[in-house]
Amino acid sequence: MxxxxxxxxxxxxxxxxxxxxxxxxxxxxxxxxxxxxxxxxxxxxxxxxxxxxxxxxxxxxxxxxxxxxxxxxxxxxxxxxxxxxxxxxxxxxxxxxxxxxxxxxxxxxxxxxxxxxxxxxxxxxxxxxxxxxxxxxxxxxxxxxxxxxxxxxxxIEPLSVAVAAARKARIEPGDRVLVTGAGPVGLLCADVARARGAAWVGVSDTNDTRLEVARRRGASQTANVATAPLESQVEAVDVILECSGATPAVQAAFGVAAPAARVVLVGLGAPAMELPVATIQVKELEVTGVFRYANCYPAAIGLAASDAVDxxxxxxxxxxxxxxxxxxxxxxxxxxxxxxxxxxxxxxx
CATH class of the missing domain: 3.90.180.10 (Medium-chain alcohol dehydrogenases, catalytic domain)
Known part of the structure; x- marks a missing residue:
């Protein structure tokens, strides 16, 4: 030693x-x-x-x-x-x-x-x-x-979760990305989406204080889903990063998914829940999960060191x-x- x-x-x-x-x-x-x-x-x-x-x-x-x-x-x-x-x-x-x-x-x-x-x-x-x-x-x-x-x-640890989610979602320049859940991981997912060139990054939550943080960090739009349904506030998106784990948030997200959208479940929620299978099939949605991260730390360190993420x-x-x-x-x-x-x-x- x-x-x-x-x-x-x-x-x-x-x-x-x-x-x-x-x-x-x-x-x-x-x-x-x-x-x-x-x-x-x-x-x-x-x-x-x-x-x-x-x-x-x-x-x-x-x-x-x-x-x-x-x-x-x-x-x-x-x-x-x-x-x-x-x-x-x-x-x-x-x-x-x-x-x-x-x-x-x-x-x-x-x-x-x-x-x-x-x-x-x-x-x-x-x-x-x-x-x-x-x-x-x-x-x-x-x-x-x-x-x-x-x-x-x-x-860098929670930022690596966000990097893993963005990679799983294959976020590309020009994408419209919705992050549901404005906790630390959700806020970082929004940051990484912007760093990858997303044209629009929205954040939804039930907490106005956290939505204000999302706005200060650069969210294109925020939506308080405790005051109005998500579909009435957000237009169709290409990517959904579900970071709350809350069953209502997961289910509501499918209502704003554009055809061929990628839906990544990041937040841990109930062990089982109902999903709109017909919507998933008709829109050809990709639905997947992400568990922690692999090979993400170098990229996360690079993002933080370049001031792309605060x-x-x-x-x-x-x-x-x-x-x-x-x-x-x-x-x-x-x-x-x-x-x-x-x-x-x-x-x-």
Missing amino acids: TTTSAPSDQTRSLLLREHEVAVQPGPVPEPGPHQVLIEVAAVGICGSDVHYYEHGRIADFVVEAPLVLGHEASGTIRALGSAVDDRAVGQRVAMEPQETCGRCTQCLAGRYNLCPHVQFFATPPVDGAFTQYVVLDSSRAHPVPDSLSDEAAAL LDGLVTGKFGLEQVEEALTASRRDPHSLKPVVYPGTERF
């Missing part, structure tokens, strides 16, 4: 246990031959973190043992595994928070996000990044330029490790909360 200014032999982690969180000391992990040790700088709060905190599960993923949450993370490499020769101690990196087998059919086809053996940060029983140090395969530690803040580097503008709160519970409940208290960020190396701000 190669290291400089080695960390102490203890680290502090934030554990979720039975809907409560507590800081607990533990040993600093040792990187394996192909891994790097990363000192965590910043971690964004994702809706999945909140869901695990409030409900203890997402679908079949159940928190049955103490779990470290957090998967939107950045940091600095502090040590290298014995076989790592493509990274350097001191490099700032955005963490792609997943380990895959690299040998299955999906990995070999480049779809490693569908690897049946994937271990994804903060998905039970795999610990995440609300801790001072983590180990990660060196290929998943993506160097970032100094022009990106620690916060922006952490938010990641820092999503940050609405900063919290130390001792304040994670406040970060996880920020959206309950503040309707303007979008992306709280946690700094594991800091106790208080």
Whole structure:
């Protein structure tokens, strides 16, 4: 293992246990031959973190043992595994928070996000990044330029979801794109659509505060579907990126799909829902899902570094490790909360 200014032999982690969180000391992990040790700088709060905190599960993923949450993370490499020769101690990196087998059919086809053996940060029983140090395969530690803040580097993770959705939708210059759901991922999907040359990018939601953020970030049009049906507000579109996961939003989206439109389901919603099959057939609509991302981090870093996407503008709160519970409940208290960020190396701000 190669290291400089080695960390102490203890680290502090934030554990979720039975809907409560507590800081607990533990040993600093040792990187394996192909891994790097990363000192965590910043971690964004994702809706999945909140869901695990409030409900203890997402679908079949159940928190049955103490779990470290957090998967939107950045940091600095502090040590290298014995076989790592493509990274350097001191490099700032955005963490792609997943380990895959690299040998299955999906990995070999480049779809490693569908690897049946994937271990994804903060998905039970795999610990995440609300801790001072983590180990990660060196290929998943993506160097970032100094022009990106620690916060922006952490938010490369949700931006990669948006890049994956845009690729799946094959957004081209001139397309009309509708994003349903103005949460952080929806806002980033709208940003990526504009960066890919979409001629018109609309955003719908039921929250006027978030729709105002979408307008400030460059949305061509916003639609509050709590006040009027989507079809009465939006003309036909070529691409729909459904980011809310809400059944009414999914179903309403088909009403504004142009013939041969591409519909990509991004937000996780109900395990089953009714879809307008006749409309899908008659209009020859393409309907597909997107699950996380694969091979998207370099493109996401490029978008952020070129100022095509403003990641820092999503940050609405900063919290130390001792304040994670406040970060996880920020959206309950503040309707303007979008992306709280946690700094594991800091106790208080």
